[in-house]
Amino acid sequence: MIQRRFLLFIAVLVILLSWGGIAASRVGLVVRPLTSSGVPLLYVAPQNAAKKLPAVLVAHGFAGSKQLMLGYAHVLAHGGYAVMLWDFDGHGANPAPLAAELQQDLDIAYASLLEQPEVDPSRLALLGHSMGSGAVMAAGIRHPHRFAATVAVSPTGAAVTPQLPRNLLLQAGSWEGGFVANAQQLLRAAGGTSDNSSGGEGRALVIVPKAEHITILFRNASHQAALQWLNATFNQSRPSSYVDRRMLGYGLHLLAWLGVLGAVAPALVPATKQRVRTPPRSWGGLALAPLVAIAGLALINRGTELKNLGGLLVGGALGLWFLLAGFVWLGMLFDIPRPTLRQIRLGIAVFGLLWIAFGAMAQVTWLQWWLIPARLKLWPLLSLACFPWFLASGVAQQSAQVSRRFLWWVGQSTVLVVGLFLTIHLLPQLGFIFLLLPIFPLIMAVLSVAAAQLGEAWSYAVASALFFGWMIAAAFPLA
Numbered sequence: 461m462i463q464r465r466f467l468l469f470i471a472v473l474v475i476l477l478s479w480g481g482i483a484a485s486r487v488g489l490v491v492r493p494l495t496s497s498g499v500p501l502l503y504v505a506p507q508n509a510a511k512k513l514p515a516v517l518v519a520h521g522f523a524g525s526k527q528l529m530l531g532y533a534h535v536l537a538h539g540g541y542a543v544m545l546w547d548f549d550g551h552g553a554n555p556a557p558l559a560a561e562l563q564q565d566l567d568i569a570y571a572s573l574l575e576q577p578e579v580d581p582s583r584l585a586l587l588g589h590s591m592g593s594g595a596v597m598a599a600g601i602r603h604p605h606r607f608a609a610t611v612a613v614s615p616t617g618a619a620v621t622p623q624l625p626r627n628l629l630l631q632a633g634s635w636e637g638g639f640v641a642n643a644q645q646l647l648r649a650a651g652g653t654s655d656n657s658s659g660g661e662g663r664a665l666v667i668v669p670k671a672e673h674i675t676i677l678f679r680n681a682s683h684q685a686a687l688q689w690l691n692a693t694f695n696q697s698r699p700s701s702y703v704d705r706r707m708l709g710y711g712l713h714l715l716a717w718l719g720v721l722g723a724v725a726p727a728l729v730p731a732t733k734q735r736v737r738t739p740p741r742s743w744g745g746l747a748l749a750p751l752v753a754i755a756g757l758a759l760i761n762r763g764t765e766l767k768n769l770g771g772l773l774v775g776g777a778l779g780l781w782f783l784l785a786g787f788v789w790l791g792m793l794f795d796i797p798r799p800t801l802r803q804i805r806l807g808i809a810v811f812g813l814l815w816i817a818f819g820a821m822a823q824v825t826w827l828q829w830w831l832i833p834a835r836l837k838l839w840p841l842l843s844l845a846c847f848p849w850f851l852a853s854g855v856a857q858q859s860a861q862v863s864r865r866f867l868w869w870v871g872q873s874t875v876l877v878v879g880l881f882l883t884i885h886l887l888p889q890l891g892f893i894f895l896l897l898p899i900f901p902l903i904m905a906v907l908s909v910a911a912a913q914l915g916e917a918w919s920y921a922v923a924s925a926l927f928f929g930w931m932i933a934a935a936f937p938l939a
Contacts, residue, residue: 521590600625622651745792750879775936786848807922
């Protein structure tokens with residue numbers, strides 16, 4: 461009892477310190493949520509600026525949101541820039557379906573940026589990641605009189621020349637080979653490396669070490685390279701020692717809430733838990749599950765547009781993958797314990813804890829976690845689709861000790877990554893899932909820790925399915 465109380469005290473202390481770190485990152489900044497023509501915007505700038513500031517439009521990538529680009533916003537704002545972020549159609553809090561043309565949303569953000577009192581309209585720049593990189597490079601080429609510099613992170617394609625866009629900085633992570641190749645090709649088309657920023661023909665490529673398509677967004681090397689490039693363009697010399705460490709606080713926040721669960725779980729779960737011996741065939745079911753899911757998706761793809769399934773780009777197909785794979789794995793277990801009302805209620809309560817642990821701080825660090833109505837209505841269906849997989853996972857782990865749970869986490873993560881990789885190989889229209897593969901083991905680790913505290917298959921399945929369904933609904937674009 462004393463150990464659990466001490467764990468609870470430490471966990472609460474870490475949670476408070478984590479939120480304190482988030483608050484500290486905003487000290488000295490103006491943060492204004494805005495909406496224009498239905499587009500959700502977020503404006504970040506230094507407080508009490510003595511003169512008009514250079515400003516940057518910052519665009520996210522596919523399945524991203526304005527929150528995902530906050531690292532750049534904080535570093536640039538602390539460095540003396542006004543920054544405007546927004547959600548493209550179908551992304552984050554923007555309820556409009558994703559359109560092929562992204563420039564309309566960028567133009568709305570541009571007009572809103574010019575309305576902000578701190579902004580110098582004669583000193584503007586662009587920064588974009590992945591899908592957003594294509595949008596900002598196109599805008600820089602189309603409107604060279606507006607934008608003095610463009611920063612393209614994990615760049616896609618654009619019709620760049622040695623003159624346009626002005627002062628082009630390309631970035632790519634060393635672990636995202638395809639985007640490194642894109643960046644190198646763009647640099648050649650743009651005339652090669654040049655330090656002629658005063659003439660608008662500056663050109664450079666920065667390879668961020670040990671970063672891939674998602675983690676590059678949280679790397680200080682990427683943030684600082686963008687800041688230095690813009691400083692060279694605008695002759696800025698405002699000193700800034702700010703390093704964006706919000707994701708470190710986010711990680712501690714998540715671990716602390718799992719500590720809260722560990723402290724309170726013994727009071728919620730009976731001391732004598734129902735034990736179910738894990739049948740050997742459960743490993744066979746786990747191995748067979750992705751093969752059936754892949755075959756099922758391939759058959760369904762013959763008669764329907766799989767990419768837009770369920771109103772979510774790629775996300776609906778991912779939910780269906782889990783449904784098919786989950787039924788196969790569950791079917792191999794045979795002996796499934798009956799649920800009790802207490803277990804269902806406990807699962808819902810743990811979902812609430814996971815929702816706060818993972819999402820409350822994510823909303824202000826990297827993910828639009830609060831679902832708008834168009835996404836919220838998809839959540840129950842996605843949760844039901846994921847439920848068989850997590851029930852099978854819960855049954856397989858129910859009697860396992862720590863070492864065996866670790867093996868289940870390794871096995872489940874491996875099957876998910878390999879199975880989804882094979883799915884993408886067969887159905888390339890779902891290729892965006894490839895960029896998310898490194899995230900699946902992390903999510904499964906969080907859920908495995910929760911499963912270890914509960915020790916009950918149904919509670920774990922309810923909590924995990926509701927949580928994972930929410931994640932899919934939050935992350936993928938609206939079709």
